Amino acid sequence: MAQTYTSLTGLLDHGFDTVIDVRSPAEFAEDHVPGAINLPVLSNEERARVGTIYVQQSAFLGRKIGAALVFRNAANHVETRLMDKDGGWRPLVYCWRGGQRSGSFAWMLGQIGWRSDVIDGGYRSFRRLVNKALYDDDLPHRLILLDGYTGTAKTALLHLLAARGVQMLDLEGLAEHRGSLLGAMATPQPSQKQFETRIAAALSRLSPDRPVLVEAESSKVGNRVVPPSLWSAMKAAPRIEVTAPIAARAAYLAQAYDDILSDGPRLRQKLDQLRGNRGNALVDGWFDLITADDKPGLTAALMQQHYDPSYDKSRKMYNPQTIARIDAVKLDEPGLSAVAAQIESLLANL
Numbered sequence: 001m002a003q004t005y006t007s008l009t010g011l012l013d014h015g016f017d018t019v020i021d022v023r024s025p026a027e028f029a030e031d032h033v034p035g036a037i038n039l040p041v042l043s044n045e046e047r048a049r050v051g052t053i054y055v056q057q058s059a060f061l062g063r064k065i066g067a068a069l070v071f072r073n074a075a076n077h078v079e080t081r082l083m084d085k086d087g088g089w090r091p092l093v094y095c096w097r098g099g100q101r102s103g104s105f106a107w108m109l110g111q112i113g114w115r116s117d118v119i120d121g122g123y124r125s126f127r128r129l130v131n132k133a134l135y136d137d138d139l140p141h142r143l144i145l146l147d148g149y150t151g152t153a154k155t156a157l158l159h160l161l162a163a164r165g166v167q168m169l170d171l172e173g174l175a176e177h178r179g180s181l182l183g184a185m186a187t188p189q190p191s192q193k194q195f196e197t198r199i200a201a202a203l204s205r206l207s208p209d210r211p212v213l214v215e216a217e218s219s220k221v222g223n224r225v226v227p228p229s230l231w232s233a234m235k236a237a238p239r240i241e242v243t244a245p246i247a248a249r250a251a252y253l254a255q256a257y258d259d260i261l262s263d264g265p266r267l268r269q270k271l272d273q274l275r276g277n278r279g280n281a282l283v284d285g286w287f288d289l290i291t292a293d294d295k296p297g298l299t300a301a302l303m304q305q306h307y308d309p310s311y312d313k314s315r316k317m318y319n320p321q322t323i324a325r326i327d328a329v330k331l332d333e334p335g336l337s338a339v340a341a342q343i344e345s346l347l348a349n350l
Contacts, residue, residue, distance in 0.1 A: 002098060002120035008129040009204045016092035016117070022074075022105050023095050023123065031193035033094065033119075033126050034201045039077045041070040041101050067104070074105050078112070090115045098122035127193070130200045134227035140208040143233050144347065147216040147320065148242035150180065150307040151249030151299065153256075153331045154215045157242065160340040161213060166347055167206045168213040174198040177222030179215075180307070181270055182260050184222065195224040203230075211347050213240075218314070238321045240343060244328040250300035252331040261295045278306055323350075 005011035012034065019036040021028050024047045028038040042050065046069050054062030091109055093116060095101035102118045109116035119125060146154050155178070158168045175195055177183050190198065206212050216239060219226050226234070244252075260267050267290055275283050282305050289298040324346050328339045 002118045003092065004120040005125065005129065008126075008133050008200055011119070011126060011129060012201060012204055014092055017090045018092070020091050020093045020105070021095075021123070022093060022101050027096065027123075030191045031123075031127075031197050033123070034197065036094075037081075039074075039081060039105075041073045041077075041095075041105055042066065043073075046073075063100075066100070070101060070104050071108065074108050078108075082109075085114070087113055090117075092117055092119060094119035094122045094126070096122050097124045130193075130196055133200045133203070134196055134229050137229060139203070139229050139233045141203060141206060141212045141233070142208065142210075142350075143237035144211045144213050144323075144350065145216040145234060145237045145239040145320070146213055146242065146343070147239040147322070148244075149249065149311055150303055151253040151331075152242045152244050152328065153252055153336055154242065156256075156336055157340055157343065158213060158215060160336060161343060164340065164344050166213055166344055167210050169199070169202055169206070171199070171215060171217055171221050171226065174202065175221035175224045177224070178257075179217055179221050181273070182257055182267070184260070186259070189222050189224055192224055195221075196227050199227065199230060211350050213343075213347065216320075235318060238323045240346060241322050241325045242328055242339060243325060244331055246300055246303065247296075248328065248331045248335075249303060250296045253299040253303070254295040257299070258295070261298065264290055274306065282306075 003014070005014075019033050021032045021036040021038050022041045023032075023038070024040050024042055024044045025038060026044045028036075028040070032038070050062050050066040050069065053065060091106075091114060093102045093106040093109070098118055098121045102122060106116040106118045121128075146157060148154055155170065155172055158170050162168050162170075172179050172183070174190075176185050176187050176189050178185065189195070203212075214234060214237070217226065217234070219231055254261065260270070268287060271283055271286050286298060286301060289301060326339055326342050328335050
């Protein structure tokens with residue numbers, strides 16, 4: 001009997017030993033149920049070939065060739081990836097809509113003796129639950145935004161606070177982007193669907209009875225859009241603002257962004273995009289600091305001449321409610337620990 005889930009939490013707490021996504025590698029790469037492994041019963045090329053035969057020749061021929069490929073690939077998975085599983089192993093299988101691919105694979109596993117089952121509706125039913133949580137319903141969580149100018153170590157503070165038991169949502173970590181023009185990381189960003197899946201899964205693990213700390217971001221993190229239910233809650237959330245001297249922020253950013261600050265050609269290419277907004281004179285001045293390898297000087301100039309003005313403009317647009325301001329003298333390990341302790345104390349009383 002297929003497993004029917006009416007809530008995202010229920011699906012994520014499925015109770016099976018392994019979740020198996022039998023869709024093609026390309027489908028899996030775009031998005032998948034958190035924790036699932038990919039055992040494709042059709043490769044990308046095979047899926048395209050079967051689809052073409054189904055449409056252009058005949059549905060029967062497409063199903064026949066598809067079935068032969070599915071069982072051949074499934075047998076290979078049993079002989080390789082699944083050979084170490086004992087008789088008590090319980091797999092939960094899904095494909096695109098809970099149809100032939102997952103049904104065939106789960107049936108085969110059942111014939112071996114494993115207590116296999118499928119997700120009713122497959123990935124599409126999972127995706128509907130994600131959409132409901134992030135597009136249709138209001139978030140049940142009480143958000144508090146961690147605010148402050150660029151370079152006030154907000155992401156580092158989030159993780160320090162998480163280690164102290166504070167609930168937090170790290171959007172930059174989930175989006176694999178540091179949230180600014182220079183924020184790209186070595187790994188590519190997840191797809192929009194995968195970003196939303198990560199958010200929904202993270203929120204499902206957080207209690208609505210305690211505050212959730214989120215870094216104050218724009219509506220996009222890199223090229224990924226913050227989904228509407230979360231964005232609405234963020235805009236309405238009160239804020240804790242962290243401040244720090246420009247020298248401390250410059251030193252922190254010089255270390256945190258050393259990857260791109262050490263890549264002169266890529267850095268120039270990124271900053272060149274700001275000529276239309278900031279003018280040639282400012283950008284040329286930044287290029288001179290790049291040539292001189294003055295990373296603290298460059299980060300200080302970027303904050304004073306670009307990031308801070310953008311931040312001030314954004315604050316006027318949203319007119320946020322700031323419930324506390326915390327001044328950090330330094331952004332080194334002791335300084336950040338002291339700030340984290342103050343934030344933890346504030347949240348305990350909210």
